[in-house]
Structure formats: structure tokens, C-alpha cells
Amino acid sequence: MKLVRFLLGLVVPPLGVFLTVGVGSTLLINVLLTLLGWLPGSIHAIWVIAKHEEKLDRGGEIY
Incomplete structure (x- = not known):
């Protein structure tokens, strides 16, 4: 799903x-x-998606 979000963020x-x-x-x-x-x-979009994934990886609070 992560790859799909990044591709959609580009397109x-x-x-x-x-x-x-x-x-x-x-x-x-x-x-x-x-x-x-x-x-x-x-x-x-790429920045938002990357930061979201980074917060998920760290186990932090999401927005």
C-alpha cells in the first residue's frame, strides 16, 4: 500500500x-x-507521505 500511495502522490x-x-x-x-x-x-504529496511513514515506523502519534 505504501508504494501505491507514493505512486499516486506523483501522478x-x-x-x-x-x-x-x-x-x-x-x-x-x-x-x-x-x-x-x-x-x-x-x-x-511525497513529503507528506514520507513523513507519515516515518512517524508510523517510529511508533509516534499520527497528526
């Missing part, structure tokens, strides 16, 4: 973020960045 950034963190301010920021351009949205 359709808001969908990758939605599948990772759900509906919230992070998704709204990603939608706005994606509307400004595909590249900013993709960079943000």
Missing part, C-alpha cells in the same frame, strides 16, 4: 494525500498547491 497528488491522512488542512494545502502546478503538489 494525482491530492489522492495520495487523501489516502494517507484523510480530509483535513493537509489535503486542502495539497489541492491548492496542485492547482498552482502539478510539481508543487507532487513534491508536497
Whole structure:
């Protein structure tokens, strides 16, 4: 599932973020960045997904 989220984060950034963190301010920021351009949205999506996975690996609290 992790690989699918990363691929979706590259291709359709808001969908990758939605599948990772759900509906919230992070998704709204990603939608706005994606509307400004595909590249900013993709960079943000990959960053959000990677940080989420890092927190899961450390056993920390998720958002």
C-alpha cells in the first residue's frame, strides 16, 4: 500500500494525500498547491507521505 500511495502522490497528488491522512488542512494545502502546478503538489504529496511513514515506523502519534 505504501508504494501505491507514493505512486499516486506523483501522478494525482491530492489522492495520495487523501489516502494517507484523510480530509483535513493537509489535503486542502495539497489541492491548492496542485492547482498552482502539478510539481508543487507532487513534491508536497511525497513529503507528506514520507513523513507519515516515518512517524508510523517510529511508533509516534499520527497528526
